[in-house]
Amino acid sequence: MEYMPEFTVARPSSLAELVAARRANPGAHLLAGGTDLVANIRRGIVAPEHLIELTHVAELQGIAETSSGGLRIGAGVTLAALIEDERVEATFPVVVEAAHAVAAASHREVATLGGNLCLDTRCVYYNQSEWWRAANDYCLKHRGKICHVAPKGDHCFAAFSGDLAPALMVLGATVEIASADGKTRRCALPDIYTDDGLAHLRLTADDCLLAIDLTPPEPGLRTGYAKARVRGAIDFPLAGVAVALRRCGADLAELRVALTGTNSCPLLIEGTRDLVGAPLDADTLERLVGLLPKQIQPMSSTFTPPGYRRKVIANLTRTLTSRMFDEAA
Amino acid sequence: MAKEILQLTVNGQPREDAVAGNLLLIDYLREVVGLTGTKMGCDGGECGACTVLVDGRPRLSCLTLAASSAGRQVETIEGCARGGRMSHLQQAFHEKLGSQCGYCTPGMIMAAEGLVRRTPAPTQAQIRQALGGNICRCTGYVKIIESVEAAAAESAA
Ligand SMILES: Cc1cc2nc3c(=O)[nH]c(=O)nc-3n(C[C@H](O)[C@H](O)[C@H](O)COP(=O)(O)OP(=O)(O)OC[C@H]3O[C@@H](n4cnc5c(N)ncnc54)[C@H](O)[C@@H]3O)c2cc1C
Ligand code: FES
Ligand code: FES
Numbered sequence: 364m365e366y367m368p369e370f371t372v373a374r375p376s377s378l379a380e381l382v383a384a385r386r387a388n389p390g391a392h393l394l395a396g397g398t399d400l401v402a403n404i405r406r407g408i409v410a411p412e413h414l415i416e417l418t419h420v421a422e423l424q425g426i427a428e429t430s431s432g433g434l435r436i437g438a439g440v441t442l443a444a445l446i447e448d449e450r451v452e453a454t455f456p457v458v459v460e461a462a463h464a465v466a467a468a469s470h471r472e473v474a475t476l477g478g479n480l481c482l483d484t485r486c487v488y489y490n491q492s493e494w495w496r497a498a499n500d501y502c503l504k505h506r507g508k509i510c511h512v513a514p515k516g517d518h519c520f521a522a523f524s525g526d527l528a529p530a531l532m533v534l535g536a537t538v539e540i541a542s543a544d545g546k547t548r549r550c551a552l553p554d555i556y557t558d559d560g561l562a563h564l565r566l567t568a569d570d571c572l573l574a575i576d577l578t579p580p581e582p583g584l585r586t587g588y589a590k591a592r593v594r595g596a597i598d599f600p601l602a603g604v605a606v607a608l609r610r611c612g613a614d615l616a617e618l619r620v621a622l623t624g625t626n627s628c629p630l631l632i633e634g635t636r637d638l639v640g641a642p643l644d645a646d647t648l649e650r651l652v653g654l655l656p657k658q659i660q661p662m663s664s665t666f667t668p669p670g671y672r673r674k675v676i677a678n679l680t681r682t683l684t685s686r687m688f689d690e691a692a
Numbered sequence: 693m694a695k696e697i698l699q700l701t702v703n704g705q706p707r708e709d710a711v712a713g714n715l716l717l718i719d720y721l722r723e724v725v726g727l728t729g730t731k732m733g734c735d736g737g738e739c740g741a742c743t744v745l746v747d748g749r750p751r752l753s754c755l756t757l758a759a760s761s762a763g764r765q766v767e768t769i770e771g772c773a774r775g776g777r778m779s780h781l782q783q784a785f786h787e788k789l790g791s792q793c794g795y796c797t798p799g800m801i802m803a804a805e806g807l808v809r810r811t812p813a814p815t816q817a818q819i820r821q822a823l824g825g826n827i828c829r830c831t832g833y834v835k836i837i838e839s840v841e842a843a844a845a846e847s848a849a
Contacts, residue, residue, distance in 0.1 A: 367714040367715075367716065368714065369693045369712075369713075369714055370713060370714055371694075371713055372713045372714075372757065372759060394757075397755050397756065397757070397760075398737055398752070398755055401716075401736065401737075401754075401755040401756075401757070402735075402736035402737045402755060403736075405735055405736040405754075406735060406736065414713075416757075416760060418760065443749075466737075466825065467740070467824035467825025467826075468750070468803075468821055468822050468824055468825060469740060469743055469750040469751065469752055469803055469806075469825045469826075470737065470752065470825060472749050472750055472751060473751065473752075473755075473756070492735055596820070596824035596825070597824055597825055
């Protein structure tokens with residue numbers, strides 16, 4: 364592999380210029396903080412001919428209060444800026460908590476919200492150097508014919524490992540997307556994902572994430588994020604869980620749970636609504652944990668075995684939900 | 693490959709160089725400017741050895757395109773000493789044995805420099821946070837953290 368392949372870089376300063384740059388450079392990759400993309404280019408798993416750097420696109424910047432009292436967070440906002448923003452901390456502390464759990468401080472200086480949500484899926488057989496992958500005949504996700512995680516199938520099980528998506532999902536975030544012609548559309552955050560390690564984003568090659576919109580949280584909403592990783596200071600999640608719940612007296616009034624690291628996309632767990640209207644006792648907690656096995660699919664895509672991650676996910680979900688419920692009292 | 697003119701400031705000196713679009717900031721600093729103090733320790737983003745300051749904040753120069761630093765102030769380990777005297781951080785790493793082979797040290801010191809500029813009296817937790825992405829294979833982190841604490845105390849004195 365060449366150390367760095369040759370590519371051109373465009374640096375638009377507005378959405379209109381971004382649209383023009385995309386038209387002039389079909390197939391260009393968007394470069395935000397580069398903490399995922401440049402590492403992948405250096406490993407030879409992405410070889411773009413053109414890059415479009417988003418840093419100067421004005422429409423992607425800034426955190427603004429919306430008329431509904433929520434926040435619009437530009438996709439180009441860095442995680443360091445997100446963590447330092449008092450409005451985000453005051454209104455959506457789970458976003459700050461999850462942002463804090465991403466990589467290390469020096470990555471967060473440039474790592475962006477958009478890059479975090481559009482992070483490539485990861486696997487021990489994929490995020491390796493060229494010679495490592497070549498020695499293994501590559502893999503289904505890049506240049507190879509088989510998935511080493513599930514050699515008999517034709518599916519890629521690389522895992523989505525971004526920390527912010529579950530935190531935003533339990534808050535009911537919506538995304539603003541700009542398409543090739545510069546027109547914008549909105550959808551719920553879970554709708555941009557699909558559970559396929561080869562192509563986990565439902566965005567087209569010409570789409571660009573513009574911003575995340577958060578409406579004000581329901582009064583009394585408690586939120587939290589918990590993550591398991593190999594090294595506490597820096598690593599991607601082996602599993603991450605975000606919880607948002609409300610309590611009405613002794614009863615659970617609302618519950619949303621979202622996961623990362625378990626599948627090729629972040630998951631908003633289905634069925635939690637059936638648990639509300641009763642206290643969060645041991646039985647309800649087991650029913651909650653019982654929802655997980657059918658929805659999650661951790662595979663041997665990390666250094667830890669899937670069985671371990673299944674246990675970790677169940678434990679993180681159980682302890683975080685129960686802590687949030689107690690704190691909501 | 694087509695080159696473009698990059699204007700920026702390195703350790704206070706304005707520069708103008710013709711660089712290729714795919715040139716990384718670390719290679720620009722080491723190969724074009726000749727400042728080899730900044731080290732490459734991994735294949736991208738894993739170790740922190742390449743940490744420099746861009747506009748006063750830590751940046752992994754191995755994941756940064758040189759041209760993305762246009763118009764910015766870049767600082768490397770070579771810019772820390774003043775008039776032949778080591779900075780408080782450099783002196784403390786020397787005295788407190790925060791450095792053994794020294795390979796990680798430029799990155800450690802630049803990440804710590806970024807911290808103490810904004811937080812002159814950091815807590816141990818803040819030091820651990822700031823250096824979380826910097827890996828050392830010999831010294832052990834206790835001596836490194838003690839070095840940053842000593843430097844901050846010296847600066848406050
Ligand atoms: C050592 C190390 C540890 C890490 N640990 C973690 C971790 O614990 N948790 C975690 O979540 N991440 C982790 N990361 C990954 C990464 O640092 C973060 O996910 C970061 O937020 C990515 O953002 P970026 O701006 O750097 O993205 P980039 O690398 O610039 O982009 C990532 C991808 O998103 C696309 N993209 C970027 N912006 C947009 C947009 N606006 N619209 C559409 N597509 C876009 C790019 O084209 C690219 O495909 C780690 C990385 C390293 C090197
Ligand atoms: S060389 Fe930059 S992080 Fe290792
Ligand atoms: S002193 Fe040798 S790697 Fe840190």
